[in-house]
Amino acid sequence: MKHLFKIKFYLSIVFALSIFSENFAQMTVSGKITSAEDSEPLPGVNVVIKGTTSGAISDSEGNYSLNVPSQESVLMFSSVGFMSEEITVGNKSVIDISLTPELTALSEVVVVGYGTTLKKNVTTSISKVDPKGIPNGAISGANDLLFGKAAGVQVRQYSAQPGGTVELSIRGRGAPLIVVDGIIVPADALEAGINHSEINNVKRGNLGGVNPNDIESIEILKDASAAIYGVNAGNGVILITTKKGRIGKINVNYNANRSWQRNLPYLEPLQADEHMKLYNRFQEDRYLSENDMQPFGPNAPSGFVPRFSESDIANNTTNTDWVGLILRDGSIDNHNINISGGSENIRYYVSGGYFNQIGTVENSDMKKYTGSFDIAFDISKLFTLNAKVIGSRSNFNNSVAGWQTGGAGANGFTALQAALAYPTYLPIRDPNTGQYTQFQLIGNPVAQLDIKDQSLNNTLLVNTSLDINIIPNVLKGKIVYGNNLEGSFRDFFIPSTTNWFDDYRARASIQENKRQRQTFESFMTFNKEIADVVTINALAGYGEYIENRFDFGVQSFDMNDKINTTNIDGSPSNGFSNKDRNKQRSYIFRGSFDFLDRYLLSAAWRYDGFSQFFPESKYASFPSLSAGWKISNEPFLNIEAIDLLKLRASYGTTGRNLPSGVAYGIYTPEGQVISFNDGNSNYVAYVLSQIDHPDLTWEKTIMQNIGIDIELFNSRMSGSFELFRDDVTNLLRYGNRAANTEALSAIARQPVNGGHQVRTGLDAFVEADVIRNNNVTWNLQVNVSHYKYRWEERFKEDDKSTFLNVDDPVRAIYAFETKGILQLGEEAPEYQPVAAQVAGAPVFVDQNGDNVLDSADVLVYDQTPKISIGINSIFKYKNLDLGIFLYGQLGSYKQNYSLNWANASGMLISNQSGTQESYNAWSTENPGGELPGSTYDEALLGNIGNTIGWGSDYTISKADFLRVRNITLGYTIRSNQLKRYISDLRFYVDVQNAFIITKYKGADPEIESPGVKGAAAPYPMVRSYSLGLSVNF
């Protein structure tokens, strides 16, 4: 079999044979092609002499001309979106024709890996999203286009900061493979860190480079259809196709909008006097309970001294609104222009974009410039050269929202965290000294705004390819070279006047990360109908992919605040660097067969090699098979109303290689520098951090899918329904998540393959033109998905104490159920943990009634939503359009750590200054409180029964919600008055994140908020009001 892989295509040989011509002309036919709808000329129509491969393409005025061999010749006219026509030449030398637009969606073209196909012939699970009509006012990235738009695609707003992470997942699988015009680009954003400190304030990533305005369509390969990308397609594939130029007159589109942004309700801190009184209450409860004093115990109360005296409270005049000082209103200015067009031999598309966002948190903003250039040039009938460049540059001021990492305490709080923890009774500056006030370990929130934290991110995607029309419409070759370059530069400085991490000290960090991914591919496609029985579509290709990464950074101290990072010469510094490179090689084959326009069969095979594995484990094959049956084309089902009824099934394997690291043994520099002699004698030691792993190999996902597609009433209604199952086998554990080794092994964790996870579910999609009149149309789309994601087999290396049942959900949270709060005088159940046997503690539930709390009483909460839903409605009346888009989820649980801002015992150790939700905490004055009182500290629970690290469920909340993503009202003017200058003009107003229906308390059910000391302060969710216009010249 190996000889098959020994094929490589060489550009030079191809060029050597590029001189080519045809001459069998006998007579000339010409004419003009127009649209039957509006009589406008149609450029770019294919005119082919039936039974031959010769033909012509209409020019920008719709004119065509070609030589035909005889009067019997039949001309076939075809163009995307129009019904094809056939005309016998006869004695005519001029043939004008008008083509009828194809109303049916059946003719829709769908991009699949390495080619396109008609939607009606798709045998796998592919969703297509057309960005037209999706409001683009307050969005900066392509991911934003996908909220609730396709069945089986979950989109989650991870962070609302400018350019914030919008997490994509196909069927709940995790980051998919992203392919832009055939070039694989990394799914995660490249972000330089601060190699200094322990904060997590940047959560960005949104296909940074591609301007959403430049996107023509987005296809989502959800099942074995992804297998053609074998490698790393285990999470599915998202294909982004950008706009291209078309033959025709020059088209200029300009669209601009302005958005005003406001934070949705955030955590609401206590006023100064509220804080003082509540603190005293909590403090006294704690004191009385600890000393067994009434009402908690038998002793008479004595000796309690409240932290804030009556006069402290009465005389306090300061009430600093710290959160108000950190949050603000924001805005976005967004301008985009694109120019496209083409003549017979050349087609072009040029665009530019400017996006300027003032964030809703102080210091956070983003200026993004995008540009793209696309040109297709027909060198000869044989060769078409394509070149595309997409570039972007983003300047960020990084947000002061977020949280500390690395187990740091309140001394590492970000400004927004500090604002929620800093006492409201303290002023910004000490009136006597003029210096910033300082409270315990918490940095003054306003002083933290003096920290400089900027990022400059660049992306450049260059995509060049040569199409070789060996036999027009039958045999094509393509050679592709793509280069995706990214850079991220971070400039960070803490001035000496800001207390941070217990120190007033000038600290700087400069870091740069670079990443490059090169693609070289060549492939051939063959497309032929044989004897009206079978249409064959075949593909064979070869690809090589090289990934490079280089990061370096330096941190410095004690420089002058004014000079800061601009000149660190002589400042005590230390630095780091890191280089990575890997290579992948692939062989790609696919054959699709369409028998009698009824039976569809497609088989694909991809064979991938990866440099970082051992030779014996380097290569893996990824086969797939799919089949479809167009029942509606069978003679026995000749029902007028049914346009299409198709059954389909697919089976295939996808994989994942090692995203970082190697399978080989290595000595790495020990991060702990060995230091003697008061730090004057330092050694970088080397430690054997990994041994050879010759067996380490690809993770494989077997994807199975069955589905039914239906289209009714002249495409007025369509839908699909599908069931799927993924078996993720041979899972890779590497890096920080590497598996435990034998207990006495010198190396504690090593990369392994193991385990087995199963993901099952269904996707349903229905679309209908509920109303379809001359003046009024109402289009409604609903998609619903249901998933289950569980373990089938665990890693044998995993600790038993980390899970309950072998087949628990992969995203499980384990906790003991609690019901209500233990009241004064109420007897604690016998099994109640020691730390919870005090009034104010939650009452634990002994599920099996054996009077002992142990693993048998633990509940499993699944973070994977049971139901995800998206609803899109577009209503049009004459020139007016109204769009409403909603998405949501049901049946998911989340650790709601933002409740910790209202933690009563947390207030006593000054990690929190309390929110309005603190009034919901139990106290002797508030026996109805639903949150535990200050007498209870979850951290004191220790291990319950035979379990390790599982606590109560009081911070676990249901994360159900339904969000109204957009309400858009637009008006389009197509007046003849305008027509001399512009072809159409559209105004619109849009509200993004109009509102959310949820019972979730806290920051937001969607955004990330992990458990840290104190609590996290994620970037608030924002609502945007946009005003925009789009004009075509």
Added chain:
Amino acid sequence: MKKILLILAILSAIITGCEKGLEPEIYGSLSPLTFPATENEYELYTLVIYVPFSSKWPYEDGGTKYHFFGLEEGHVQLIDAPTDIMAIFTAWGAGWQRISEGNFELFEGQGRNRSHFEKIRFVTRTTKIIADLEAATIFKDETFKKQLIGEARMARGWTMYRLLQMFGPVPVITDPEKIGDQEAEADLTTPARADYISTIVADLEYASENLPEAPSDYGRFNKGLALTVLMRLYLNEKDFTNAESVGRDIQALGYSLVDDYASLFREATERNTETIYAISCNPASQGRGPDGNFNAYSWYTFPNDHPDFPGWGGPSAPFMASWEFYYSFDTADERRAPLIDSYVAKDGTTIRDSSNMEGAIINKYPPEGPNAYQGNDIVLARYADVMLMLAEAINENNDGPTQEAIALVDSVRSRANIGPLPAAETSSKDAFNDAILRERGWELYFEGQRLFDLRRHGKWPSAVSAVKGKDPSPSSIYPIPQYALDDGAEQNPENTN
């Protein structure tokens, strides 16, 4: 025809082997095929053995790990804080509170990240380093090679000693043949105590014979340290004969008491005639990986409302001396001076003292210098300790105190400006033993000795229960964590119900 030619042209491929050009590309690390090769590389290979003996924030080694003498879960928190000499601390959750109460149950639930039991892997690593050094033929300087082996065996012996004190004998690999053998690496059978001890003895004896008395890099392991740890081992194993003999070897090295007790812990006077071994700290270090060692105790010893040095804990600091211990001192004892029993809080009015503090502030390592953290070396072995151990061994070996033994204790007392032991305390073996235990508390508090001393003297848990708020576990041997039991380890008898 031309089309066919073209197809052939495109298909005409250059034949290459498909595996070629896909070799691994590895950067930023060294290959075991070529490293270590030179003396210098062998030294850098060996020096990883110092990682658990550093003083920094916890480190990464297949998960978060804690240093033996680090701030958290180090010798102060694990060996001193649970005992009678230190106060309880309740503000930072169960981990801190239960340990400060003298209760070790939670160690059973500790995961691989936290538990010191994971250090059994470090023993395997040192075994491999020792074997690789022994097999190395490139050394021109045999003394240097032996010194490196000495450092590695010091690290292994000391680690096994610490693990013994925490968990009892634990499974370890000291035979390099077993490394890489999955079955041997999974075998968690508890070794016989005598075998385990003799391995430590052999390591420490080798180290004492091959380590320099004063290494050129101050802070590297030295001969005195090897002997002191060996003496502690014998003493705790109640092998008083060998303990006395090693003690006399240390005496011969010429250490002597300094005059000023407090000066032992100050940056300016940290190198002196009495300190046998200390972790050498860099005053500019912030305790992260690339930094030198640091001393951050003040953040853990001062309450957060202290006017000069507000610490991290709260109104009571994580590490405070118990009032019972504070009041046990002779008021003239200079060793009590680092304990602060009262101060006026930052607000200028609140008086903080025994009525509203869990204990006295331990200011043994006073905050000095301009940086957030300190450079005071962390003392791990000093001659006063050796003198008290020697007195104890002599007392045991002679069934009562000799003049020499009494003189050893009295000279430690005299340096602290208090008089000799009263007659009653030297009247019998038991009385003298009790006096030595008390003396060790006063002399060595905050140096990570107390739990072992109480255990050896049979005072655990009784001595601890006598202190306010304490709730000691029945045994001072920590339970072996559940994850290790799941892996096949046996629970030690002290924690078997």
